[in-house]
Amino acid sequence: MYKIFVTSKVSDSALNILKSVGEVEVWEKEETLNGKTLLEKIKEKDAVLTMVNNFVTDDIIQQAPKLKVIGNCGVGYNNIDIASAEKHGVIVTNTPDVLNDATADLTWAMILGIARRIVEADKFVREGKFTGWLPHLFIGNMVYGKKLGIIGLGRIGRAVCKRAKGFKMEVYYYNRNPLPKAQEEALNATYKNLEDLLRECDYITIHAPLNEDSHHLIGRDELNLMKKDAYLINTSRGPLIDEQALYEHLKDGKIAGAALDVYEHEPEIVEGLLGLDNVMLLPHIGSATYETRTNMAELAAKNIANVLSGKEPLTPVTKG
Numbered sequence: 430m431y432k433i434f435v436t437s438k439v440s441d442s443a444l445n446i447l448k449s450v451g452e453v454e455v456w457e458k459e460e461t462l463n464g465k466t467l468l469e470k471i472k473e474k475d476a477v478l479t480m481v482n483n484f485v486t487d488d489i490i491q492q493a494p495k496l497k498v499i500g501n502c503g504v505g506y507n508n509i510d511i512a513s514a515e516k517h518g519v520i521v522t523n524t525p526d527v528l529n530d531a532t533a534d535l536t537w538a539m540i541l542g543i544a545r546r547i548v549e550a551d552k553f554v555r556e557g558k559f560t561g562w563l564p565h566l567f568i569g570n571m572v573y574g575k576k577l578g579i580i581g582l583g584r585i586g587r588a589v590c591k592r593a594k595g596f597k598m599e600v601y602y603y604n605r606n607p608l609p610k611a612q613e614e615a616l617n618a619t620y621k622n623l624e625d626l627l628r629e630c631d632y633i634t635i636h637a638p639l640n641e642d643s644h645h646l647i648g649r650d651e652l653n654l655m656k657k658d659a660y661l662i663n664t665s666r667g668p669l670i671d672e673q674a675l676y677e678h679l680k681d682g683k684i685a686g687a688a689l690d691v692y693e694h695e696p697e698i699v700e701g702l703l704g705l706d707n708v709m710l711l712p713h714i715g716s717a718t719y720e721t722r723t724n725m726a727e728l729a730a731k732n733i734a735n736v737l738s739g740k741e742p743l744t745p746v747t748k749g
């Protein structure tokens with residue numbers, strides 16, 4: 430009987446998939462499992478279903494000799510040492526696609542929220558400061574008709590792009606490799622190099638994975654290229670932005686605002702950001718809808734079930 434460990438409570442539907450191939454143990458506590466405890470839990474297991482906040486390091490993989498598959502419940506997998514997993518013959522899977530729409534919806538909530546100062550305005554009302562309509566109260570910026578820049582036109586970036594149609598935006602994108610013309614036309618998106626995209630767009634949203642190449646993709650120099658009335662939105666991974674440099678730009682009014690769902694040293698946040706009004710700060714909730722989290726857990730469970738029953742995983746990160 431295979432032994433499977435799940436690092437967080439997940440839907441019954443996902444558990445049932447896992448139970449069809451093995452004995453399942455679930456970490457029921459709210460506290461995040463990492464380090465020594467994570468190792469203790471998985472060192473005798475055949476499979477583990479992880480969340481994106483569980484760090485499966487080389488050290489852990491080395492000490493879990495029975496481990497065959499890590500089913501990560503997330504599209505990002507920078508929390509797993511992929512090279513080590515490959516070296517030890519452990520298959521890693523992720524959950525692409527099922528979270529595209531939830532993440533794209535949140536991105537739009539953030540674009541609109543920061544442009545129209547929704548969080549600031551809500552706070553103002555709650556603090557009892559609303560004394561009636563005023564001509565200059567919480568003036569924000571238009572989204573409709575503006576230029577949207579998408580960094581990373583992958584699955585989530587495309588879902589964001591499609592939603593821009595309703596706002597009649599001109600859409601530009603930056604990818605390492607431009608898409609074929611037919612795809613650009615279907616999406617109504619035009620390729621720009623990163624510098625031009627940063628210089629010209631009003632709303633710049635990041636949907637690229639974190640890897641060695643993308644670390645600090647948006648650093649001080651890149652922020653310097655942005656317009657004074659432009660906004661930066663990030664629902665991908667925090668380390669793509671130099672957070673300290675972003676804080677300084679926001680504090681000095683060098684860009685209009687930012688909306689962040691992820692942080693460079695998550696869950697820590699550059700302290701000064703907390704005191705600024707021109708930044709919206711969310712606690713990594715891009716995929717946090719009931720439907721999406723259920724779909725993610727089911728996909729992670731199916732990947733594990735497939736591997737343990739000798740089939741190909743549905744969405745592998747490595748060939749194993």
Ligand code: DGY
Pocket residue numbers: 481502503504505506528665715716717
């Ligand atoms: C992911 O899937 O990578 C998200 O960040 C977690 O919801």
